[in-house]
Amino acid sequence: MSIARFWRETPVRYNLGGCRCPTCLTVYFPPRSVCPVCVQHRSSIGRLEPFQLSGEGEVVSYTVVHDAAEGFEMQVPYALAIVKTREGPQLTAPVVDIDPSEVRIGLKVRATFRKLREEGKAGVIHYGYKFAPMDDVHRPPERPTQSETAPSTAPTAVASESRA
Ligand SMILES: [Zn+2]
Known part of the structure; x- marks a missing residue:
């Protein structure tokens, strides 16, 4: 599938469709047509393949935004973060x-993919990606309730009968 067709069929803003260089395996988002790493090797030009990002990553930088951008319905304050995805590309998006x-x-x-804003009477809805904490990490891990390890106060009944 050509990159152009890929672009049309899978809007990049909706599902983190990037592309990957089959030569050096570098992942790009948004997708590009030429791998800058391999650009000196003619063979790689125009041969990047569509690649779906997992959408998982970790915050590498963030700032707390207190002023809402015009037209956006984000509640302020919110954290705007640079997220390094598992596959490599870094994305800037709100953390909700x-x-x-x-x-x-x-x-x-x-x-996550949520409505960012609606525009005018036409009701054009803009979607975009945001990030949310991974549930399993954000929530405190459930620890197995440890059975009582407190020393028993009960006297150890060791009957040592000595019979004469
Ligand atoms: Zn490459």
Whole structure:
């Protein structure tokens, strides 16, 4: 499938469709047509393949935004983070479902797709990706309730009968 066709059929903003260089396996998002790593090797030009990002990654940088951008319905404040995806590309997107003050570098997140804003009477809806903490990481791990290890106060009844 050509990159152009791929672009039309899978809008990049909806599902993190990137592309991968089959030569050096570098993943690009948004998709591009030429691998800059391999650009000196003619063979790789125009041969990048569509590649679906998992949407999982971790926060490598973030800032807390207090002013809402015009037209956006994001509740302020919110954390705007640079997320390094598992596959390599870094994306800038809001982090939702978490108090902005709890966002940390290294926080494991997963991409979600939500309505960002609606535009005018036409009701054109803009979608985009956001990140939310991975449930299993954000929630405190459930620890098995440890059975009582406190020393028993009961006297150890060791009957040592000595019969004469
Ligand atoms: Zn390459």
